[in-house]
Amino acid sequence: MSAGPRPNPEPFSGSLIYWIEVPSDKQHFIQGILDGSDGTGYYQTMTHGWGQRDGGITSLARITSTEDGRGEMEGLLETFAASYGVRLLDEAPGLPPDSQPPSRKAGSKIEPF
Structure with missing residues (x-):
């Protein structure tokens, strides 16, 4: 039995998880803004090369x-x-809200979801 689609943002353990698609060349910039916005949110890249939009990788x-x-x-x-x-x-x-990004070690593969 499928639970169906989950909302975004989704509540999890007293937090809200926002799932976003980010142009790959903007990831570190967005992370830096959030790091400088004390207590606003914590950014984590989950999958590099997730998609393409406007001629760029997301x-x-x-x-x-x-x-x-x-x-x-x-x-x-x-x-x-x-x-x-x-x-x-x-x-x-289709990722659990507490999932961790895959290892970026040489030879590791990112599994599609």
Whole structure:
């Protein structure tokens, strides 16, 4: 029995998980902004080369935030979308909210989901 699509953002262990598609050349920039926004959210790239959009490669990422920071995070995501091409996914992907990104060791393979 399938649980069906999950919402995005999705609540998990007292946090909100936002699943986003990020142009690969903007990942570190977005992470830097969030690192500098004390307590707003924690960025983590999950899959490099997740898709293609507008002639560029995209990555799947998640931002872990809190319900208290929802308004601020949604404002940041609107800015990221308008300025940097970040896209909030319509629903959570087929990954558990607590999954960890695959190893980037030489020879490791990223499994599609």
